[in-house]
Amino acid sequence: MTDRAEQTDQSAGAADAVEVQFPSAALGAGSFEAFFAAHHTPLVRALSLALGDVELGRDAASEGFVRALQRWDRVAGYDNPAGWIYRVGLNWARSRRRKAVREVSARPTEYAFASSEPDFALATALRSLSLDHRAVVVARYFLDWSEADVAAALGIAAGTAKSRLSRALDGLRADLGEASPPGVATAEAPRDVSP
Secondary structure, three states, X not given: OOHHHHHHHHHHHXXXXXXXXXXXXXXXXXXXXXXXXXXXXXXXXHHHHHHXXXXXXXXXXXXXXXXXXXXXXXXXXXXXXXXXXXXXXHHHHHHHHHHOOOOOOOOOOOOOOOOOOOOHHHHHHHHOOOHHHHHHHHHHHHOOOOHHHHHHHHOOOHHHHHHHHHHHHHHHHHHHOOOOOOOOOOOOOOOOOOO
16 A cells, blocks of 8 residues: 555544534533434435435435534524524525426425325325425425424515415415315314324
């Protein structure tokens, strides 16, 4: 092995060690680790639903968490750090899609539903919505965020969030042929979603 190859192997090993270890002292008693453990799975699922692609959702969540870790001292102080990561993930995915050449795929889109029985009609109806509308619906009903939290996370006015949600729900109702999408209560007739 040459000296150059040995140096490359040694520097690659050092970089891997840095990437694998969290700087716990800098983060303050492992707060990022706890945050990551609590929010990673729901955000991956939410971004997968909003983006309509499981792999893109995973990548978007990973990008959001990496950026949050880089700025954890500031992000940890936000009212909704998970909302910040959701927004960063959506923005990153939008940029990636704009830059990428679109590939036509025959495989159906997978969704990361919480239940073991995914509702394919709902998944298809969600896919018919624009990303802006899908992002609001997923944040409001899948992540169970308030309208104010949705608006803050997406960086839009509360009225815009309500308007997008209303239009998205109208679209879902039309696509599903129902008075209300499954699991979504209306003001007039709340649904009992208990098992």
